[in-house]
Structure formats: structure tokens, C-alpha cells
Amino acid sequence: MFRDIQLVIYDLDGVLIDGNKGIVESFRLLHEEIDEPFNPEDILSRIGVGLLEIFREILPEKHHDNMAELRLSYIRNFQGLGTEYIRLLDEVEETLADVKARGFIQ
Structure with a gap:
């Protein structure tokens, strides 16, 4: 075979x-940057869903025009985390x- x-x-x-801990922390940092409330369960329940789809589902519509920037910010946040995540x-x-x-x- x-x-x-x-x-x-x-x-x-x-x-x-x-990488769940790092994913949640990256979203937390992103929410802090855009001054939006954060609930870790919103992320944990969506792990495996595409990043842009998660943004559309959990972020207010006023952020939907900035998806590319939000994605880059999320990636920078994740890449900046230490191995403890x-x-x-x-x-x-x-x-x-x-x-x-x-x-x-x-």
C-alpha cells in the first residue's frame, strides 16, 4: 500500500x-488593537474555520472593510508569540x- x-x-x-493557546492570544491582541470586547470561547468554538470567516462572524460590521489589515495584524501577533503558546x-x-x-x- x-x-x-x-x-x-x-x-x-x-x-x-x-496552537490553540497562541490562536486565542493572537485574537485577544487583535481585539485589544481595535478596541473590541473579547471572549475566548468565540475563538475556541471556531478553531478550524478560516480566519476571514471568523472575522466576519465575530467582529462588528464596521471592521469588515479592513479584513486584509486585520489578517496581517493577527499574523504579526501570532508570529510574535513565544513558544509557551x-x-x-x-x-x-x-x-x-x-x-x-x-x-x-x-
């Missing part, structure tokens, strides 16, 4: 890492080592 597979590519968030999922190291030992390029 796997004979012809040479390369394994992984999705990062939710497969290798848990991201956690390696259980057994990832062992799984990656096993895949490598089987000869797959990762």
Missing part, C-alpha cells in the same frame, strides 16, 4: 502541534522518528 510513497508532508496545527502534541516525536526509520522523506 505504501510502496510508492516517498515523501510525507504534514499539516502543522492540529497534527504536529496544538504552542505545544507539541503527544507522541509526535516518536511518530516522526518511526516514519523516518521506515525510509520516508519528511
Whole structure:
């Protein structure tokens, strides 16, 4: 079944890492920047939904014309966070080592 597979590519968030804490913090910082109230549950219940869709769902309409700027601000916020906001999922190291030992390029 796997004979012809040479390369394994992984999705990062939710497969290798848990970035939920960082996602919530990035949204909190964004809400602070635009002076809007923040509820972490609004974000946690939408993890996996596209960023722009989340903006449309949770932000007042007055911000909808600034989606590109809001997206960039969110990304800057996330990239500026420390490693304490991201956690390696259980057994990832062992799984990656096993895949490598089987000869797959990762």
C-alpha cells in the first residue's frame, strides 16, 4: 500500500502541534488593537474555520472593510508569540522518528 510513497508532508496545527493557546492570544491582541470586547470561547468554538470567516462572524460590521489589515495584524501577533503558546502534541516525536526509520522523506 505504501510502496510508492516517498515523501510525507504534514499539516502543522492540529497534527504536529496544538496552537490553540497562541490562536486565542493572537485574537485577544487583535481585539485589544481595535478596541473590541473579547471572549475566548468565540475563538475556541471556531478553531478550524478560516480566519476571514471568523472575522466576519465575530467582529462588528464596521471592521469588515479592513479584513486584509486585520489578517496581517493577527499574523504579526501570532508570529510574535513565544513558544509557551504552542505545544507539541503527544507522541509526535516518536511518530516522526518511526516514519523516518521506515525510509520516508519528511
